[in-house]
Amino acid sequence: MKKAISIILAVAIMISICSSAVAANEKCSCDMMPVIYVPGFGEPIYLNPGSDDEVSLFPPEQDAIDASIPDIVKAVIFGLLSGNFEAFGKYAINIAETMLKPAACDKEGNAPENTGVDYEPPVNDTHKQTAFPATEDDDEGYFCFLYDWRIDPLENAKLLKEYIDEVKAITKHDKIILTAHSQGNTVVASYLYLYGNSGIEKAVFLSPAYQGLSLIGSIFAQEYSLSEKGDDLANCLLGIMGYEDTVSQLVSAVIKEINKAGIVDGILDYLQLVLESQFDRVFEESLRDILGTLPGVWAFVPDEYYETAKSAIFGSNGEYGVFIEKIDNYHYNVQKNIVSILNEVKAGGTAIVIAAGYNISSIPVTKSDAAQSDYLVDTEYMTLGATCAPYGESLGKNYLQKNTACGHNHVSPDGIIDASTCAFPEHTWFVKNNPHHNLYEPYTDFIEWAIRYDGQPTVDSSNLYPQFIQISDGEIRPVQSGSAGETRSNGEIIITSLIMLLKDAFAE
Ligand SMILES: [Zn+2]
Numbered sequence: 198m199k200k201a202i203s204i205i206l207a208v209a210i211m212i213s214i215c216s217s218a219v220a221a222n223e224k225c226s227c228d229m230m231p232v233i234y235v236p237g238f239g240e241p242i243y244l245n246p247g248s249d250d251e252v253s254l255f256p257p258e259q260d261a262i263d264a265s266i267p268d269i270v271k272a273v274i275f276g277l278l279s280g281n282f283e284a285f286g287k288y289a290i291n292i293a294e295t296m297l298k299p300a301a302c303d304k305e306g307n308a309p310e311n312t313g314v315d316y317e318p319p320v321n322d323t324h325k326q327t328a329f330p331a332t333e334d335d336d337e338g339y340f341c342f343l344y345d346w347r348i349d350p351l352e353n354a355k356l357l358k359e360y361i362d363e364v365k366a367i368t369k370h371d372k373i374i375l376t377a378h379s380q381g382n383t384v385v386a387s388y389l390y391l392y393g394n395s396g397i398e399k400a401v402f403l404s405p406a407y408q409g410l411s412l413i414g415s416i417f418a419q420e421y422s423l424s425e426k427g428d429d430l431a432n433c434l435l436g437i438m439g440y441e442d443t444v445s446q447l448v449s450a451v452i453k454e455i456n457k458a459g460i461v462d463g464i465l466d467y468l469q470l471v472l473e474s475q476f477d478r479v480f481e482e483s484l485r486d487i488l489g490t491l492p493g494v495w496a497f498v499p500d501e502y503y504e505t506a507k508s509a510i511f512g513s514n515g516e517y518g519v520f521i522e523k524i525d526n527y528h529y530n531v532q533k534n535i536v537s538i539l540n541e542v543k544a545g546g547t548a549i550v551i552a553a554g555y556n557i558s559s560i561p562v563t564k565s566d567a568a569q570s571d572y573l574v575d576t577e578y579m580t581l582g583a584t585c586a587p588y589g590e591s592l593g594k595n596y597l598q599k600n601t602a603c604g605h606n607h608v609s610p611d612g613i614i615d616a617s618t619c620a621f622p623e624h625t626w627f628v629k630n631n632p633h634h635n636l637y638e639p640y641t642d643f644i645e646w647a648i649r650y651d652g653q654p655t656v657d658s659s660n661l662y663p664q665f666i667q668i669s670d671g672e673i674r675p676v677q678s679g680s681a682g683e684t685r686s687n688g689e690i691i692i693t694s695l696i697m698l699l700k701d702a703f704a705e
């Protein structure tokens with residue numbers, strides 16, 4: 198009898214263990230696969246994050262800003278306006294030391310102890326949310342992986358792995374969807390390099406900075422030029438503030454009109470002289486150990502500038518050997534290798550989507566002409582190789598698509614872009630006039646579609662979202678054929694925008 202009872206007990210225990218094991222392994226059967234969003238640059242950096250004595254290092258707290266105001270005033274009055282470049286350099290160094298130094302990494306590119314982001318672990322409530330983008334303050338939105346933008350993207354990729362594993366565990370899903378904006382793509386690319394595509398259903402790359410940006414490349418390589426950039430500046434501002442915005446049109450047209458007499462060009466030429474005289478000194482004495490030792494920012498230096506930038510900033514200084522090894526590891530294994538990483542991921546069954554802005558003039562600091570961009574990142578880099586007309590021009594009436602092997606048309610209806618030279622022409626979308634920072638309605642309609650599309654979407658999957666799309670009048674729609682640039686004169690733009698602003702003022 199005793200034996201029988203113990204057998205029954207043993208069986209009962211076995212069954213209960215097995216069934217609880219089954220319960221623990223039970224998968225969620227919902228069709229809302231968890232989406233993890235990796236945002237772009239700029240998450241606040243704190244000293245003692247998450248504690249009561251948390252202090253914001255980036256952006257600096259009001260105290261640090263207030264402490265810098267006298268130096269800013271002196272830099273302008275005793276430096277720029279007095280033509281005393283040495284004085285300008287001195288005050289610029291003071292400003293950098295007060296405002297930025299507390300957030301700097303050490304010479305090996307490590308963040309100082311007790312500094313970082315206010316990390317938030319994933320919570321299961323997020324599982325079925327659909328809002329985009331996820332923000333820190335929203336209680337709605339995708340899972341949002343917050344990371345320290347200063348450090349090596351490969352280190353952040355290891356933290357992303359932990360985050361993904363946690364999301365899978367709490368949601369009871371084996372697969373997740375990754376989507377990233379801007380710098381977040383350097384982290385996702387590093388993740389895919391380190392861990393491959395296992396458990397990743399889809400990767401959506403929005404305005405990706407995984408190939409860097411010529412803005413940072415030209416500054417780090419000291420190949421910048423502000424000379425004769427007045428009109429470029431006007432074009433760039435128009436794109437940043439929005440083509441459809443009345444104030445934006447007015448500001449841009451006024452700058453161009455004033456610049457007919459060379460006034461804006463003159464100011465920029467002067468700033469160029471100041472930079473040429475002081476840049477080396479300010480970098481050597483201060484910025485090298487503030488900006489120059491952030492691996493996350495080095496990931497923004499494109500390949501064509503990379504080695505020149507390293508020589509310009511570190512020269513033969515042996516102190517930075519460990520740092521250089523770290524940034525080389527990212528540069529040569531991830532940035533330079535991105536097409537093979539994505540090819541492998543795709544071959545392993547993960548869907549990929551790339552979306553990038555175009556038809557906005559880049560911030561005019563490079564020696565070459567303004568590039569097609571979303572004002573911050575070059576369209577060619579984001580799209581892994583699109584052929585782009587110079588800003589304000591088209592590829593020409595007689596232009597022939599470079600690659601015709603696939604049999605589709607990949608030239609934009611406005612004649613500005615040839616997408617046939619992209620690494621993934623069937624999976625790369627171009628969003629005309631869309632500035633870098635815009636992740637709002639109605640653009641999110643497209644992003645949501647791409648995220649929730651069952652399987653691998655192509656540029657032929659939907660009539661609503663062909664390869665070239667545009668936001669106008671509050672809607673997202675296919676790009677129409679037409680001219681690349683503005684056809685009205687500056688005078689016409691100034692008068693009509695003033696009338697519209699007056700009308701608005703009286704209507705209120
Ligand atoms: Zn579920």
Ligand SMILES: [Zn+2]
Nearest residue numbers: 603605622623
């Ligand atoms: Zn094709």
